[in-house]
Amino acid sequence: MEIEKETLKKIPLFNGLKEEHFELLKQIIRIREFDEGTVVIKEGESGEEIYILLEGEVEVSKSLVLKLPGYELGQKEKSLTRLTSATFPFFGEMVLFNDKAERTATVVAVKHCKFGIIYKSEFIKLAESNSEIGYILYKNIANVLAERLRKANNDILKLTTALTLILSK
Template sequence: MEITEQLLMKIPIFKGLKEEHLKIVKEIIEIKEFEEDTAVIKEGEAGDEIYILLDGEVEVSKTLVLKLPGSEIGQKEKSLTKLSSESFPFFGEMVLFDERAERTATVITRKPCKFAIIHKNDFINLAEKNNEIGYVLYKNIAEVLAERLRKANNDILKLTTALSLILSR
């Protein structure tokens, strides 16, 4: 799969960029393929790249039990969602906002996958050199992060409600 401006126009993180901007963005994208059942990122590890799923399917999971010092409780992974390349989802974007960012979830391929990868330094350099591109990219990422936060808040409310109902019996 070749990265073309036409393909980039379909990817939500690049929504609103002009064709000449897409040509510039294309220069910092690396394409990487992963076999089925391969960990792309692992929760708790450091990373410095953003992944955009171009082809395939991944599963996002998170550890359910906090690792406490001296705790004998085993950590359990909970599948949060499956993502397919139909909507060109991206992940790993938190590295742009925190110098010490650790991956907040594990992403495992469930089919062979192809990703567009953008390294943090390349992203930041591009955004600093071309403020118009940087503004659009950061705005698009912020919209997705806001939606994810809204969903997380709803999930917390549901869990809190369920816990309070159980404890009130």
């Protein structure tokens, strides 16, 4: 199964690419489907691929472990967000920046899902062979990572403020 060029043009990760770039991308994107309830990626495991959600919905969660002297709360999952294919989100991109990157969250298919998958080796090979494509893709990833970092910083500030208010009472 091959991804359609018209679908590629809708994916924000590929914003700014030229018409001829899409044919090169089509060659490295693999299509894979997951049934509802299937773990797509597991926090803490290593991976070599980036996922683009083409159809369906996923839930992103992290494990919460609280260790206090003499007390340990068992590992529980905290849902962080749900992603739908409406915006063609991508995840798993951290593998591009670290040779020993571990998955930072668990992603589970909430509904039947179809993904475009790009393996790190093929992504890097394409980026190195065509610097224009490489520049655009890395710039788009950097924009998304910057936005996620901004949100994480805001969330930390809110949590720190709430904890400070609780402890000051």
